[in-house]
Amino acid sequence: MNEQQHLDTLKDIKRIMERSTRFMSLSGLGGVGAGLSGLIGAWFAWRILDDYRNGATVPADAYDGAAYDGTGNLNVLILKLLLIAAAVLLGALTTGSYFTWRKARQQGLPIWDATARKVVFNLAVPLVAGGFFILGMIYNGFYGFVSPACLVFYGLALINASKFTMPELRYVGFIETGLGIFATFWLGHGLFFWALGFGVVHILYGTIMWWKYERAPQGA
Amino acid sequence: MNPIEHLNKLFESRIRLGVMSVLMVNEEVSFNDLKAMLDVTDGNLASHLSTLEDNAYIKVHKGFVGRKTNTTYSITKAGEKAFKGHLAALEAMIKFTQ
Numbered sequence: 001m002n003e004q005q006h007l008d009t010l011k012d013i014k015r016i017m018e019r020s021t022r023f024m025s026l027s028g029l030g031g032v033g034a035g036l037s038g039l040i041g042a043w044f045a046w047r048i049l050d051d052y053r054n055g056a057t058v059p060a061d062a063y064d065g066a067a068y069d070g071t072g073n074l075n076v077l078i079l080k081l082l083l084i085a086a087a088v089l090l091g092a093l094t095t096g097s098y099f100t101w102r103k104a105r106q107q108g109l110p111i112w113d114a115t116a117r118k119v120v121f122n123l124a125v126p127l128v129a130g131g132f133f134i135l136g137m138i139y140n141g142f143y144g145f146v147s148p149a150c151l152v153f154y155g156l157a158l159i160n161a162s163k164f165t166m167p168e169l170r171y172v173g174f175i176e177t178g179l180g181i182f183a184t185f186w187l188g189h190g191l192f193f194w195a196l197g198f199g200v201v202h203i204l205y206g207t208i209m210w211w212k213y214e215r216a217p218q219g220a
Numbered sequence: 221m222n223p224i225e226h227l228n229k230l231f232e233s234r235i236r237l238g239v240m241s242v243l244m245v246n247e248e249v250s251f252n253d254l255k256a257m258l259d260v261t262d263g264n265l266a267s268h269l270s271t272l273e274d275n276a277y278i279k280v281h282k283g284f285v286g287r288k289t290n291t292t293y294s295i296t297k298a299g300e301k302a303f304k305g306h307l308a309a310l311e312a313m314i315k316f317t318q
Contacts, residue, residue, distance in 0.1 A: 010310055016242055020249070021245045113253065
């Protein structure tokens with residue numbers, strides 16, 4: 001045994017320790033895909049809101065529901081927006097898992113292993129809690145808070161899951177949570193913050209991750 | 221001083237080294253997860269695991285998930301100490317030869 005072999009052994013140990021605790025196949029391209037579907041969804045939502053506002057004779061700078069009670073088609077508007085949200089979620093999940101699956105296959109790693117389960121579980125807990133919280137807000141007519149709450153809970157979910165995957169995800173979590181809190185004081189601009197958080201931030205993060213880890217062939 | 225006297229013979233096998241590395245950072249790992257992480261066959265992994273168990277470096281927990289057996293492994297205090305000693309010896313070895 002010479003020095004190089006000992007170094008290799010130490011590197012091996014480090015690699016196994018990291019691989020067994022962190023899910024490293026998360027793909028940056030998946031983040032870009034999720035961001036794009038977020039932006040497309042935001043654009044559709046903006047169009048629908050615009051139509052709604054032009055149809056109803058109410059102040060153009062408020063769409064947080066309370067002002068529209070009695071117009072009758074508020075429920076249709078909410079249904080449309082929820083459908084868009086579902087489509088965005090589906091689009092983001094599809095592109096995210098496709099690129100992650102592709103990266104895992106390229107690295108020859110299993111995609112659904114113990115570390116992936118940890119990531120999904122740690123994402124799911126704050127997300128499911130947030131989801132029901134938001135449904136409760138919609139039920140009670142606090143529409144203006146939906147977008148900030150989405151961002152806050154999503155950010156907390158990312159911070160929670162970042163321990164088991166790319167450490168950089170933690171910063172995305174801080175940004176999303178911060179945006180959500182900021183948006184709470186700017187009610188009525190929810191869609192803007194939503195597009196910024198779910199669209200722009202995802203695209204930036206995905207591009208950086210792709211640049212950092214996937215662009216060059218995996219060396220280390 | 222002989223720099224390799226603290227190297228642990230038991231950790232010369234890459235598979236046993238791998239098992240210890242995984243168990244150092246995970247509280248409890250199932251047989252199947254170990255198998256997938258280290259990319260080894262059932263029989264090979266089982267024999268290395270029993271060697272480690274015989275030396276009291278790891279603990280075996282036999283349980284069930286529904287009707288399927290679910291065996292998990294965790295590291296013992298002695299195992300942790302032995303592995304850390306081995307790592308320190310490796311590092312000392314590298315410094316010694318530099």
